[in-house]
Amino acid sequence: MLSVMSAPQGPTFRELVVQALSSVEHGYDLLAPKFDHTAYRTPAAVLDSVTGALRGLGPFDRGLDVCCGTGAGMGALRQVCRERITGVDFSAGMLAVARARTPEVPGAPHPDWVRADARALPFGPVFDLAVSFGAFGHFLPRERPGLFAQVHSVLRPGGRFAFPIVAPARPGSRPYWSLLAFDTAMRLRNALWWPRFVMYYRTFRLAEVREELIRTGFEVELRALEELGRRADGSPRCRLVVATRPV
Template sequence: MFAPQGPTLRELAVQALSSVERGYDLLAPKFDRTPFRTPDAVLAPVSRALRELGPFDSGLDLCCGTGAGMGVLRQVCRERVTGVDISAGMLAAGRARAGVTATAPRVEWVRADARALPFGPVFDLAVSFGAFGHFLPRERPELFAQVHSVLRPGGRFVFPIAAPARPGSLGYWTLLAFDAAMRVRNALWHPSFVMYYRTFRLADVRAELTRTGFDVELQSLPELGRRPDGSPRCRLVVATRAR
């Protein structure tokens, strides 16, 4: 699962016993050599879908990490692309990885908590990849309200969401075991490290986005295949700020 240049078992253990912010600061130099980085197999179909929805002037990558989603935004935004993350280490790695370019769009990296975004309603598009497990269910309404507040009317909040693993499957038991281990870890060790894979359920998320003031549509991502029952393995949530 990890490249030879990726983190050692000891480094992963130290990260797991740290806070979310400190843990990612430690992991940042080797993050792109782990399976935690959003793979190109997911980024490419999202890019295709956004090109069909766009173009956009300004885009925000929420919890951008080292910038996998920033590359998507640079393909569909004409003027400004902003990545925001709480980890200074991840932002530094993202800046170094992206390098300096004089071509449009303008790229910015901002350290901030996604639950307290330091922007007005200046974005046409917000995306996020793989970060929602770091927020407890009770935190999601405020998180979604923050995204709503930084989008212009008609702006879109877009993110992929995978179908849940089938009960009894290897993926189901793996995710169940991981979440259980995290709950035990957080009960016994502080600071907590919030990362739960099974709490971000589509029906709940859709209802919360609607209550926040978004009109929500779902698109399939056919490039990522279908389950045995014919349903998509991954959907794209397209939430439009209605007011």
């Protein structure tokens, strides 16, 4: 899987190894300057498709990007929110890059940056929209209910929590074996090395996630992101999960 990080401006193999042997927080501090040149950054096609779907649900006043990284999702919030947008992440390095790459734009919502753990969000119920892109693999399944409860607590009544979820790789396919190999390597690494680096691709399953959101108190709907295509069986390649805090 390290071979996916092959852009010339991206991290070297040695830098990736050092990151992988660090904690999640310190690893991303190290990776931050080159993160946008890796395959782990959310693709522009996904961001554009999600933004289009959110326009149909908004407009919103205040938006929150949970685990914002270098700020890719803040661009989506800027297009659908009218007042302020906030990015929260526990990596100081990622926030520094996000701040530098997201200048204020006249007439657009002001961006705020907050260093905090998503499992303990330092906000009251002030947001109309929360989004997250590509961060859920950093949370163990047992941590997700607490994470979802935190997001629920910072949304106003009627507020929405939206994130894309990609259809799972077909068993036996090349992506299936690649993801299985990556997750197996991470579990072995975490069994032998401390601190842990939690990053698993196969633990965020739609049926389980939907049930956990409902138990948290959300009303959940799924929207196909048609711009990203459909699989041979007609199912969407990617869906937008829209979890609403009831009024």
